[in-house]
């Protein structure tokens with residue numbers, strides 16, 4: 050098994066797993082020093098391309114961004130988010146995941162869903178492609194983005210889905226917007242780590258979209274914590290540059306070439 054995956058598995062019940070998304074090299078390089086796992090998330094559809102949903106994200110777009118991210122990731126586990134309709138059945142999923150692994154050199158792929166995708170997860174794992182699961186809110190197929198686990202029946206289904214994913218060979222599962230007590234129940238029942246987003250501190254690790262954390266996106270979800278408003282810092286630098294150019298203070302002789 051991939052040593053980076055073993056490292057993630059060994060963190061269960063010992064220390065929290067730190068995960069973030071990245072869509073390009075320069076950001077990935079910074080995150081790599083501090084993260085255990087870097088996800089090239091299909092959230093890039095809304096964050097970078099203003100798509101209404103992640104349904105519009107193509108495999109090729111994800112491959113292009115992942116190639117860039119790969120250049121910045123050294124020590125973290127790099128996970129590729131398989132886009133909508135690229136894993137419709139085991140055969141297609143395997144064909145696409147093999148292409149993704151070859152082109153991007155990622156360490157694992159992530160798929161959304163529970164019971165419905167179990168045969169697909171098994172097929173990939175049997176072919177030595179590590180799989181991360183994703184339950185709770187499923188942005189690729191859900192119509193309503195409200196938290197999961199309000200009703201007993203829904204909670205039972207999600208818990209069962211996570212057990213099926215673990216049995217199918219997934220090495221970890223993202224829990225997206227799952228009710229606090231249900232997150233605890235799932236995390237306690239599974240031997241593989243849970244990675245939460247909007248699913249409380251009861252998970253084995255946490256993931257956030259980097260653009261949300263640094264204030265580059267306009268997202269306002271309850272589960273986001275903005276650590277810095279980097280857009281203000283960038284804007285300030287751009288304003289100073291503009292002033293320098295218009296006042297002829299930039300470029301100076303030291304920025305120019307002379308025979």
Ligand code: KIV
Nearest residue numbers: 070090091092223246
């Ligand atoms: O696409 C994404 O960024 C994700 C994470 C938020 C888990 O799936």
